[in-house]
Amino acid sequence: MFVRPLVTLAVTVVALGAAACGTGTTGTGASGDAARAAGEGKTQYPVTISNCGKDYTFDKAPSRVVLMNGGSVAEVSSILALGVQGSVVANAQSYGASDVPGRAEAIKALPTGGVALNAQQDIPREAMLGLRPDFVISTYEGGFSSETGFATRDDLAGIKANTYVPGVSCGATGTVAGTPTIEDSYALLRDLGKIFDVPGRAEQVIAESKKRIEEATAAVAGKPTKNVLLVFPGMGADDFSSIAAAGVWNDVLAKAGGANPFDDPAGTMFATVSKEKLATTAIDAVIVVNYMNPDPEGSAKKILAQFPQWEAAKNQRFLILSDSVYFGPSNDVAVDKIADLLHADGS
Template sequence: MSMKRPVATVLAAALCLLTAACGSSPDDKASDSTTEAAASNSGYPVTLDNCGEKQTFEKAPSRVVVMNGASVAEVSTLLALGLQDKIVSNQQSYGMSEVAGRAAAIKSLPTGNVKVNEAYDIPREAMLGLRPDLALSVTTYGFDRKNGFATREQLKQVGANNYVSPQGCDDDPSKMTVADSYRLLRDMGKIFNVSDRAEKLIAASEKNIAAVSEKVKGVKPPKVMVLFSNMSMGSNDFSSVFAHGIVNDILAKAGASNAFGDAAKTTFADLSKEKVAATDVDALVVIGYNDPNPAAYAKKLLEEFPQWPAAKNNTYVTLSDSMYLGPSNDLAVEKIANMLHPDAL
């Protein structure tokens, strides 16, 4: 996703992709339980049950297509596992990352010279023309015929497996937790026969998070506002504010709570300026999505709402890919905890 594209438009597409309103396939039921077939000495065949469909891998995929879906979880997971050479087309990018070198590594990946559709994603003919043996999608939306995408059955007919990321089967990221990031890592580890790498990454993340959580145990959790910078996805002034999802799990592990956790039942809340002004916000977490200066947006908010404790104490942090599904949630936990509880850490 190019930095030059209208960011608000992209995030509007993201919200669409992550809600059932975009027309997910009702026949795709989420079981997502992972099982391995009797493995040969090479580790194959491997079978995953993904969104109610069994995907059997006789060998490691070598032509992987990563659909956009306004995510970087899938491409970042492949990079973390050292699988970048398997990617023939990647459409994901946040333009920044908490992990040194990751943004540049993503930018250098091949795109397959795909002409994307209005949702900045890969239409059916372009997908089939890439000759993938594995297509990764954030939700079932990416395999929906009526949205102009190649279906799972069409991919199967050309010999391509497919995979929908955790919580994507029901198109409901409001239920997402850090455990889903680990599940994505484990599934990719099994598919590519690099489970040892996946388990090492998971163990390191769990250890880092546990150490932080132990240090902030028992503290009064400050109320934190989490939102994308310079985004408009609804009718109100603040429509990119997180109410539920993985951000709440990250906040809890960092000794914090979501100031707007009761403002909506969905992942995002669509809030008026009056509602935001009337809420005590102790700190800001601003997520930069192809925004070159999310800190400027954070400072603008603090100036706009001087009554917030966050404004009085200038308490904010800017994050990007570590704050959502992906292999680096422990970095978000650590950075938020350092902002809120520096004496404890």
């Protein structure tokens, strides 16, 4: 995701969550009209959505939607999962890779509004207002901060545009409301389903995701929990300065029969871990998160070669993932792939 500075990325990277369709089995989603023709039109407008302590009333489904960057693809992914991408007039979110076929291409095909992004690779105030949106989605509260040159919620209300931030990212600029879980990914889908008059489609995506996760979890039940190193090579100063700590990925790992030995109860999203600490930690598998990496498999093998004592190295047990480990609509893809990685041999 991620072209924004790392300090901002750490606020909303839960992301990635963040890309085209909801689960690995639903492609890139039908059009909004097709989704409604298949049994939607269930939202009773006006509908009021509570978001970050305020209420926002929608008289109809939005038709001029702007998606801010914020280092996430969770929001644009959810829009595509729900089949309402026809309402998007400008999208600033991108990742370049996806664990769902067709997702990266679907995101790339969305209009950008011809906006010149600011130094944070996001949409500045005047450009935002010029897009004449009726709905703006930011990945975190800072996306509506005047101090960083963005249109505020009040600015946007002044042109009759509603605004939204995923509930887990409400809070003061530079903070998150809590460590997200897969349930938070579902909450985003449900909110957008109501707003865009496709609540049935949202529940369908959620049901498919839950079914896939339940099947994967059942398959690993009773098997030993495996320690997983989740690492983001190239995102920090070196390979071990961007190791996953607190994040939605820990819920993903748990449901796949894994655990993160570097989870941080205090909520820090990324950790820097010394090679000495890594050498003395039992690591059963390595997951490299691919972001703008020309050779993610090479990165994984390089890490394993430094710690031949790990079970992960002895068994060459590694996996390359991208957007499915972040907050977003396809955590089921990651759960399924990780469960297979950790326990496919019956161990």
